[in-house]
Amino acid sequence: MSRGVKEQLRGVIPDSLLDLVPRSFDVIGSKQEAVAIIEVPEEIRDYEEAIAHAVMRVQKNVASVLSKESGRAGEFRIREMRLIAGDPDTEVLHRESGCAFRLDPKTVYFSPRESQERGRIAEGTADGEEVLVMFSGVGPLPIRIAKHRPDVRATAIELNPYAHNYCVENIHLNRVGDRVEAILGDVREVAGSLDRRYDRILMPLPKGAYMFLDVAVPLLQDGGVLHFYHWAPSEDMYGEAEELVKAAFREEGREAVVTDRVRVSQYSPRYWKVRIDAEG
Ligand SMILES: C[S@@+](CC[C@H](N)C(=O)[O-])C[C@H]1O[C@@H](n2cnc3c(N)ncnc32)[C@H](O)[C@@H]1O
Incomplete structure (x- = not known):
């Protein structure tokens, strides 16, 4: 092309x-x-x-x-x-793996290149789980998960009102309104009003997710799965992310076991977006 x-x-x-x-x-x-x-x-x-x-x-x-x-x-x-x-x-309607996302790239974050990563996450989710997607944008992750697993429930939290409004629209477009709830607000403030703990928590904000680990870990069920995204230099892809995640679990008197390490995408010649999966 x-x-x-x-x-x-x-x-x-x-x-x-x-x-x-x-x-x-x-x-x-x-x-x-x-x-x-x-x-x-x-x-x-x-x-x-x-x-x-x-x-x-x-x-x-x-x-x-x-x-x-x-x-x-x-x-x-x-x-x-x-x-x-x-x-x-x-404003366009983006189609991806049987889902549709309405969005305007001028006002919201969206990367078509991350479709494969969304697929990996949806595949890894088990039936019946309660999932929390922090930093959810226009909703591609909670919607891909909910479409893939018909009895999973997901909560999506997003700060940008344009992205939140698209997320609400996309939930309805994809007919998952009975299982996906979108909340507008700052993860740190919204967390206090959540009345349950989750089997799986996603933190797709590589620039800064680490600042919200103290909010995420207490919301994770014992033995639950945390998907933590981080920027990392190519010479040490996972060291810092693993340390940050393990320290956050220790703060809560828990022990994190890292179960997967993924190179998601290259940001610049030296920097990568990586994902660490941890259970604990
Ligand atoms: C890298 S984007 C990812 C969006 C979406 N998960 C996706 O994959 O398309 C991060 C998102 O987090 C949102 N965000 C940043 N800080 C936040 C906060 N404190 N609370 C809630 N959302 C936040 C941004 O507005 C942005 O939409």
Whole structure:
């Protein structure tokens, strides 16, 4: 596909700059309508409209092309984006493994690249479990889990009101409203109002989940499973995450046994998003 975009631009962008055309980009949406998110290097910014139109010609479902204008920032983990070409309405319906998620990538976090990770988590969940998904965004994890395991109940907590509202809509779109509850708020504040303990707790906030371990561990049933996400340097992928998790269990007078270590995705040449699973 990316070779297609580059081919489209031969004769439009000088040959000497063609190799700077982005080799890959995220596409969020469905076969009917999608948004592409591209990162245009400074040297070829003058050609960004031509690049965006080439993307739309090669991938016909792409109706809007957004440019990444910053890294992910702030509590909501969203980036600044600018429309380069196409429809200014960038709300889409993303389809993934029999689920549908409505969202606007301008206002919420969502990564289509994490579908496989969501599948692994859904597969690993057992029938009848009570699951807590902290930092739940537009709901892809609780919804994938609930669709996969028809008698699992899930609670989703999210701070960004746009993401929470999409989560509520997505719960209904996917017909799991009887088993998935979405709560708007800060995990730390909401935790106090939860009246049960959970068989499985997910903490998908690699930048900062460790600051909420003191909230998560007391909510975990004895012998329950904690999925903890963390940023890690490639030279020591799991050491810090394991230490943080074990220390949090010790604080509660419990012992954590690490049962899995997963490289989820590469963030930069040196940094990875990793997951540690712990029971205790
Ligand atoms: C990395 S995103 C993951 C979203 C979702 N789980 C997914 O996979 O698409 C982290 C999410 O945590 C939310 N968040 C950050 N701090 C929070 C807090 N203290 N309480 C609740 N949600 C929070 C952000 O708004 C963001 O949507």
